[in-house]
Amino acid sequence: MGQKLNASALLIGVSVVAITLVTVTLVPTSVWREHPDRNLLIMKNMHFSLNTTSQQLERLTSMQKVCKRKPPIEKKFQGIYPSAFMSFRNVSFALLPKTGTTNILRMICITVGPKCTNITGYPDEYHYVPRFLQGVGNLTKYTKQGRNPKFIFTFVRNPWRRLVSAYIEKVLFTDSYIAICSWNKNEKFKSLHKEIKANNQTLTFKEFLRYCVIEQYFNGGAMKMEPHYRPQILSGALCEINYNFIGQTETYDEDIKVVLEQFQISNITWLMNEAKKYRKPNEKANLTSSTYLQHWKTVDSWMINLLKEIYADDFEMFNYPLSPFYIL
Numbered sequence: 001m002g003q004k005l006n007a008s009a010l011l012i013g014v015s016v017v018a019i020t021l022v023t024v025t026l027v028p029t030s031v032w033r034e035h036p037d038r039n040l041l042i043m044k045n046m047h048f049s050l051n052t053t054s055q056q057l058e059r060l061t062s063m064q065k066v067c068k069r070k071p072p073i074e075k076k077f078q079g080i081y082p083s084a085f086m087s088f089r090n091v092s093f094a095l096l097p098k099t100g101t102t103n104i105l106r107m108i109c110i111t112v113g114p115k116c117t118n119i120t121g122y123p124d125e126y127h128y129v130p131r132f133l134q135g136v137g138n139l140t141k142y143t144k145q146g147r148n149p150k151f152i153f154t155f156v157r158n159p160w161r162r163l164v165s166a167y168i169e170k171v172l173f174t175d176s177y178i179a180i181c182s183w184n185k186n187e188k189f190k191s192l193h194k195e196i197k198a199n200n201q202t203l204t205f206k207e208f209l210r211y212c213v214i215e216q217y218f219n220g221g222a223m224k225m226e227p228h229y230r231p232q233i234l235s236g237a238l239c240e241i242n243y244n245f246i247g248q249t250e251t252y253d254e255d256i257k258v259v260l261e262q263f264q265i266s267n268i269t270w271l272m273n274e275a276k277k278y279r280k281p282n283e284k285a286n287l288t289s290s291t292y293l294q295h296w297k298t299v300d301s302w303m304i305n306l307l308k309e310i311y312a313d314d315f316e317m318f319n320y321p322l323s324p325f326y327i328l
Helices: 029-034 036-045 050-067 101-112 159-172 177-181 187-198 205-220 249-262 268-276 281-285 292-296 301-310 312-317
Strands: 085-088 091-094 151-156 245-248
Touching: 050 245, 050 249, 050 312, 091 249, 101 249, 101 268, 151 249, 159 177, 159 205, 159 281, 159 292, 177 187, 177 205, 187 205, 205 301, 245 249, 249 268, 301 312
Parallel strands: 091 151, 151 245
Antiparallel strands: 085 091
16 A cells, blocks of 8 residues: 555645436447448548548547447446537537546636636636536437438547556545445445555555456446446447547547537637646646556556456557557
8 A cells, every 4th residue: 555645735726527427328239330431421521631531440440340249238238328428519429537538628618718617716617527518318319320410529548548547636636536446336445445544545556456447347347347447448338329530548639639620619729728727736747657657567467467358349449559568
């Protein structure tokens, strides 16, 4: 167990964002699988650059390859995934935690202005979920061939980096990891947390993986894992929703420009720079990159091998490395 960080220094500008789960009706997986060319047609109509079109073709083709062999999401799970799906200015998007979506919401709030959120008196209110965003309750009309008038996107991220990012923000900078790790009645974590609290210590990265991520997987499979580290193929319903743009955190600066254009925002450069003023302390320090290897060097090989299995589809879908020690 690690030493407790100075809470007063870390909690400045940090918030706990509550996103209401949106009931979502998913179309049969076969719709996406049988009509992959429809996505490419939409891309062409969006007037993407040659580089963006080529990049999206590669990503969508890779998704199709994985999705063709995946069984549909079980009926008992339909209606709750993805956990948050919203619309703004005729654009719809799934919010996958720890992929840069907070910054997207932040830029939407800056565009709308101070009345974007009901939360006041907070130094970083621009990164809260905009109160006016429309939750999408039925995605069927967005997925039937030839009837989707909207630009639908999501962002994904290297699973190894996503886990480090979740740990840094939720454990080192807030206490929100308690609710996250207790997800799905995780009794082993609750017992560990009592010991940690009694000794005034901090959950280590290795403990976070073992007692939060892996334990939840053992308890109910990938579908029952908390959204901050649930496999993205499931959190984003990537095989069920007919996305026509997939952004990646690794190419965020370029991909977000495409999204902002669809939001009909003209002053894109100004908005991106303005959003940087409202970054949280962990974002400003770029801690995910600067401490990434340091965290993974503490993890046992059996845990890494198990994580490779848990996130196998995410790795294959977007050609991410199968080892946390392979740096792109």
